[in-house]
Every structure is written in structure tokens, then in C-alpha cells.
Amino acid sequence: MKKNLFSTVLLTAVLAGLSATEAPAQTATGQSEEKTRKTPALTSKVYEKLSSAQKAVDEESFASALSALNALAGQTGKRALNSYELANVFNLKAFVLFSQDKLSESVKIYRKVIAQPDIPLALEQNTRFTISQILMMQEQWQPALQELNKWFKLATTVGSNAFVMRAQVHYQLQNHDRALRDINKAISLYENKGKVAKEQWLSLARFLYHKKGNLKAAVTTLNKLLIHYPKKMYWLQLAYLHSELGQEKKQLSALESAYIQGLLDKEKELTNLAYLYLNASTPHKAAVLLEKAINNKHLKPSTRNLELLANAWRQAQELDKAVDVMEKVAPVSDKGELWIQLGNIYFDSEHYDKAIQAFKSGLAKEGVRRTDLAQMSLGMAQFNQKEYQAARRSFLLAKKDKRSTSTAKKWLTHLKKTEQREAALQ
Structure with missing residues (x-):
């Protein structure tokens, strides 16, 4: 050989x-x-x-x-x-x-x-x-x-392959500037003849640009690769480079293009795209993606993924779908936080009685990120159910945390005035 x-x-x-x-x-x-x-x-x-x-x-x-x-x-x-x-x-x-x-x-x-x-x-x-x-x-x-x-000094003509060969040697010797110069010369000679530069040449140029920190040139080279050699890894690399450049919209566009082509099938890839959809204020797309991925078994129905799905449906104002997901995951979890999230969804859909039970279940468990906020939410649900004494206890507990002191005081004042107004009416 x-x-x-x-x-x-x-x-x-x-x-x-x-x-x-x-x-x-x-x-x-x-x-x-x-x-x-x-x-x-x-x-x-x-x-x-x-x-x-x-x-x-x-x-x-x-x-x-x-x-x-x-x-x-x-x-x-x-x-x-x-x-x-x-x-x-x-x-x-x-x-x-x-x-x-x-x-x-x-x-x-x-x-x-x-x-x-x-x-x-x-x-x-x-x-x-x-x-x-x-x-x-x-x-x-x-x-x-x-x-x-x-x-090179003896050669009558020097073609692209010779420049590629020397670029590879320079690369192995960590001479990245010289390697980049030679590989670009090879690409230029090839393209000047109306030919498409070979994939491995463009890939080496892309790597060297990234190594030198010239991310914009790396993006340009990746776009060439995607035109002539469309592959999943190049879409992922393009998304990563846009992320490094702080271009979140372009990052989303690159990942979405790969997804539309059916190229994304790994959990991290799919959840990354879902988070980008959420950050771009398109929660419905995130929810549809996650639900489809779980149904296709590309995404495990883990607590974390189901929580993300429920939050996506909630942000998309699809509260019934959010409730369906959280009702499945919260009862089988030891995390109190999931019950709190379920309570918030019930609250948003004005099911205050169910919200109260969910908040209480969550506060009875460990793993609640902000117990003060959970107590505030519980108090508001109790207030809407006219359980004023219970609401007062919840607001007083929330008040103990400095982060919620001001809000709790306002609600306690509002609760007192409401009680006085209703007493006067009676």
C-alpha cells in the first residue's frame, strides 16, 4: 500500500x-x-x-x-x-x-x-x-x-499537494502560522482553477484559524465546509464558534439547521438547543423539541428533562401540558423544588387549592431552592382562597428571609386592609 x-x-x-x-x-x-x-x-x-x-x-x-x-x-x-x-x-x-x-x-x-x-x-x-x-x-x-x-527551491512548479504536505509538517512542528500560510496557498491554487478545495484542507485551515484566535476566519472556513461537505460536526463547530463570539442568534440558527436536517440525536445537543430556544423567547419550540425527543427516545424521561419540558410548556402558556408533565414527575421525586414548580403552575392556572397542597408538599421536603419564595407563593394562594390566617403565617415565615422581607411586608399590609374592608362590609 x-x-x-x-x-x-x-x-x-x-x-x-x-x-x-x-x-x-x-x-x-x-x-x-x-x-x-x-x-x-x-x-x-x-x-x-x-x-x-x-x-x-x-x-x-x-x-x-x-x-x-x-x-x-x-x-x-x-x-x-x-x-x-x-x-x-x-x-x-x-x-x-x-x-x-x-x-x-x-x-x-x-x-x-x-x-x-x-x-x-x-x-x-x-x-x-x-x-x-x-x-x-x-x-x-x-x-x-x-x-x-x-x-521547493528546485521545483519548476509547485502544486497544491506540495503546500498541503508542508503545511502538515509545520503543523506537527507547532509552526501554526507557517502551516496556515501553506494550507491557504494550497486552497487558493485549487480554487483559482475552479476546483473545490478538499475537505481535509479546509478542516485544517479552520482548526488553525481557531488555534490562532481568528474566530471570524474560522467561521468563514466552516461555511465553506458546510456548502461543499455538509456534516453534523461542522454544524456543531459553527454553533460553538458563534457562541464564543457571543452571537447567540447565529448559534441558535446553526443548531436549528442541524436539527431540521435530523442531525441532532444526542441528549446534550438537544437540550442545548432547547435552552437556546428558551433564551430566544421561543418556549413553544423548546417544548415541542423536548417532547418529540422524549417520545423518540433520543432524550431520557429523567426528572431533569421533564422539569425542563414542564417549564417550557409553562413559559409557552400551555399550562395544561405543563401540569400533565409535572404531575408525573413531582410525586416520584425526592426534590421539594419540583412540588414548588407544580404549585406555581397550578397558581398560574388559578387552581389555588391544588397549588396550596403542592406548595405544602414541597416545603415538607428538602431541596427547595428558595423557601422564602415558596412561602410567599403559598401565602398568595391561601390569600386567593380567603384562608387569611394561614396566609398571614406564610408571609411571616417568608419575612424572616431578608430577600423577601419587603415583599412580605407589603402583602401583610394588603392582607390586613383586605380583612378590615371585608369586616366593614359584613
């Missing part, structure tokens, strides 16, 4: 032979290399032996191929190979070692290829690129970067 990393041009160049002189190379900036290279000829005898070794490689007879190549490289005297012939021998030998997963040995032999004088520029380019790939496979990032930078 590793063989697929390499261009077949490298091996075909070995056997086909290159011209004695090559056109001046251009750097990545388009500047021509000043010197042309005169390359020694590849003799027919060496070519035939290389062809034979190549055939052995194709048949995966690696031992046979290596034996032939070592014999070629070891020829001395009049039969000694010239620099170009040696480069071809080392090139094929390095490939054989690579094919046997002997990566470090392969790199050593590839370096012998570029150590030969007067080899064709294309062969040096391909070899350096190959070395950098193998070093990346071995996670030797700094040496890989050095080889890549040398390749």
Missing part, C-alpha cells in the same frame, strides 16, 4: 533515461536556476541490467533485485558506472528497500542518489520529495521539512 505514495514517474525515469541536458529549473517564485546540468549518458548494458532488476521488483523478487543492483554498483575499473548510472541504481535499490518496509535504509540509499554529481534536476526533485515523504511516515518532522524546503 505504501508504494502508492510515490509517483511512477520516478521509476520510469530511471529506465527510460533523461536527456543529457535539461531546461533551467524554476523555483516556487518562478525564478530560473542559473546553471543547466549536463548529465552523463546511460549505457545500453546498464540500461538492460536495470530493466532486468526492475522486472524482478515487479515480480517482488526483492532479494534477486538487490543482488543485481549491488553487483552493478560494485563494478570497478573500466566497468565502473558513471554518476548518472549510479544514481539510477541507487534509486531503484532504495525503492526495493522501501517496498520491504526498510524505511531508514531506504532513506540512506535515496540520499546516495542526490549525492551523485550532475544528475538530472528532475531526478533530484523527485528523490528529495520521496525522502520527505518517507521521513513524514517515520514522523521525523524536522528532517522532512528540510528536504521539502530544498525541493
Whole structure:
């Protein structure tokens, strides 16, 4: 499988032979290399032996191929190979070692290829690129970067893939600025040809923008990803970025878009959207979402979730539905707070007798967040039921908490005047 990393041009160049002189190379900036290279000829005898070794490689007879190549490289005297012939021998030998997963040995032999004088520029380019790939496979990032930078200086043209490759190396070396510059160059080259940048390129750019704190650029990149590669994770990332930017409406829009597409199925995702609906003063949407999620078993009918559902129905003024939910959850809970919430719903729907019982049940249990407010609510329900003495006791208990002292005093005054007025009428 590793063989697929390499261009077949490298091996075909070995056997086909290159011209004695090559056109001046251009750097990545388009500047021509000043010197042309005169390359020694590849003799027919060496070519035939290389062809034979190549055939052995194709048949995966690696031992046979290596034996032939070592014999070629070891020829001395009049039969000694010239620099170009040696480069071809080392090139094929390095490939054989690579094919046997002997990566470090392969790199050593590839370096012998570029150590030969007067080899064709294309062969040096391909070899350096190959070395950098193998070093990346071995996670030797700094040496890989050095080889890549040398390749960039020699390359006649530099395509998007090379910039992506170097961006990945920079990323591994924590050079985020340089990685971002290279990945953006790759994306730009691709898009200038009318092509859609690859998903992993855009994803890396998005990550690097976020790492640098450039959230707006990260959002722009995510929007590209969603246009060309719509996926749940990108909607969630977009919502998260809008949250970081304090753009709650856009955060809601992103999550809602994912929900409409049926992409949200985890409890946290669904409850987050429900809370955003509540914060946006659209409680009916929150209630419908929660109820549907519970019915579809995407959301557990836990006390917490049912409490949230009841509150959503209550805020939506769907009091009967809120009561139905809370009547199920409050009796099976040890939390007094749920009884208080049920009492408040009864109070809102003017069922004061039921509200009184719910408030009393809640106050008899632990877990009531604000007992002073619960006593105030109980007192008001008792007042509406004309249970004035009981209401007075509730207001006096609420008065003991400084947070409710002022309100309790007002209600006690109002209660006294009401009693006096009714007594006078009688």
C-alpha cells in the first residue's frame, strides 16, 4: 500500500533515461536556476541490467533485485558506472528497500542518489520529495521539512499537494502560522482553477484559524465546509464558534439547521438547543423539541428533562401540558423544588387549592431552592382562597428571609386592609 505514495514517474525515469541536458529549473517564485546540468549518458548494458532488476521488483523478487543492483554498483575499473548510472541504481535499490518496509535504509540509499554529481534536476526533485515523504511516515518532522524546503527551491512548479504536505509538517512542528500560510496557498491554487478545495484542507485551515484566535476566519472556513461537505460536526463547530463570539442568534440558527436536517440525536445537543430556544423567547419550540425527543427516545424521561419540558410548556402558556408533565414527575421525586414548580403552575392556572397542597408538599421536603419564595407563593394562594390566617403565617415565615422581607411586608399590609374592608362590609 505504501508504494502508492510515490509517483511512477520516478521509476520510469530511471529506465527510460533523461536527456543529457535539461531546461533551467524554476523555483516556487518562478525564478530560473542559473546553471543547466549536463548529465552523463546511460549505457545500453546498464540500461538492460536495470530493466532486468526492475522486472524482478515487479515480480517482488526483492532479494534477486538487490543482488543485481549491488553487483552493478560494485563494478570497478573500466566497468565502473558513471554518476548518472549510479544514481539510477541507487534509486531503484532504495525503492526495493522501501517496498520491504526498510524505511531508514531506504532513506540512506535515496540520499546516495542526490549525492551523485550532475544528475538530472528532475531526478533530484523527485528523490528529495520521496525522502520527505518517507521521513513524514517515520514522523521525523524536522528532517522532512528540510528536504521539502530544498525541493521547493528546485521545483519548476509547485502544486497544491506540495503546500498541503508542508503545511502538515509545520503543523506537527507547532509552526501554526507557517502551516496556515501553506494550507491557504494550497486552497487558493485549487480554487483559482475552479476546483473545490478538499475537505481535509479546509478542516485544517479552520482548526488553525481557531488555534490562532481568528474566530471570524474560522467561521468563514466552516461555511465553506458546510456548502461543499455538509456534516453534523461542522454544524456543531459553527454553533460553538458563534457562541464564543457571543452571537447567540447565529448559534441558535446553526443548531436549528442541524436539527431540521435530523442531525441532532444526542441528549446534550438537544437540550442545548432547547435552552437556546428558551433564551430566544421561543418556549413553544423548546417544548415541542423536548417532547418529540422524549417520545423518540433520543432524550431520557429523567426528572431533569421533564422539569425542563414542564417549564417550557409553562413559559409557552400551555399550562395544561405543563401540569400533565409535572404531575408525573413531582410525586416520584425526592426534590421539594419540583412540588414548588407544580404549585406555581397550578397558581398560574388559578387552581389555588391544588397549588396550596403542592406548595405544602414541597416545603415538607428538602431541596427547595428558595423557601422564602415558596412561602410567599403559598401565602398568595391561601390569600386567593380567603384562608387569611394561614396566609398571614406564610408571609411571616417568608419575612424572616431578608430577600423577601419587603415583599412580605407589603402583602401583610394588603392582607390586613383586605380583612378590615371585608369586616366593614359584613
